[in-house]
Each structure stands twice: as C-alpha cells, then as structure tokens.
Amino acid sequence: MTKALKIQPSELVDFFEDGGQAMRMNYYPPCPQPEQVIGLNPHSDAGALTILLQVNEMEGLQIRKDGMWIPIKPLKDAYVINIGDMLEIMTNGIYRSIEHRATINSEKERISIAAFHSPRLDAIIGPAPSLVTPKSSAVFNNISVQDFYKGYFSRQLEGKSYIDVMRIQNE
Ligand SMILES: O=C(O)CCC(=O)C(=O)O
C-alpha cells in the first residue's frame, strides 16, 4: 500500500505496530417481511481495514456505489476486505472507506464475522505528511484514535456521516 501511494512505509506501518484487532460476529435471523427491516444500517467501518467472512454464504452484504446498492455475492472460502474511515483519513482521501449495509432474507439466517484492524489507541492519525503538498492540501484534521472511536460509537450508524466531522472546511 505504501508503495502504491509512494509514501514512506513508516508513515503507515508504525501506527499498526501495537494496533488492535476486534472481531464481531453478526447473526441475522430470517424475517417473513425482509423489506420492512434492515440487518445493519448503512455505515462505513471506523478502523483502517476490515476482513469480513460471509460464513454461511447467504447473500445480504451490499455496498453503495454511485448512489446504488450493489450486492456482494459470497464466494466460497473468500474474504471481503473493506477500507475503513481511518485509512481514508491517513491516505488523505485517496483510499475511500466503503459505505455498506446488511439486508435480511425470508428463508434462512445469515452469519458473518468481521475483523476490524485499527492503529494503536494512543496514536494521533491524520493525512500522511508526504500526501500533503501545495497541490493537494490536507482534507482531514488530525484526531486521536481514541477520540475517533468515542465519537464513532456515540452516534447512530448513518452512512459516511461521521468522517465528514473530520473534514477540513474550506471557506
Ligand atoms: O454482515 C455483513 O456482511 C456486514 C457486517 C458489517 O458491516 C460489520 O460488522 O461492520
């Protein structure tokens, strides 16, 4: 990733030396009226990278692309890798976090396991210094990882609205 971005490895890698991994298992029971409910509200993940397994290969995960919801069909033994908000901030918006949601079906339960990877909690994250140039100014403010999570978990999941709070406003 640092090669692709043409930045020093230390500008990304050091943040993950004592980084965190958190895991969530999601169980979505079937519902006779699936169009009336949502499994997981539209959101982007807070951390840097998420590795997601659609355990029993039931459809339900959708990503938002150009304003449309696109289903991500489960592939056997394959993981889905999602970019989270913190990686969007650290790459100054070059890698964009993906908005996604989970829907419910009427026939069978759906199970997924997500592993969220995050910089160490006491780090201050912001756009990598060499991605901020006179031609491409910083798009996001710096914030501590702890404060980022505090803000993220004290709000409702609502698309990508939280990362906008970190955006530098140009008058
Ligand atoms: O169930 C899924 O496929 C998505 C889960 C998810 O987005 C999450 O746990 O953050």
Ligand SMILES: [Fe+2]
């Ligand atoms: Fe998610």
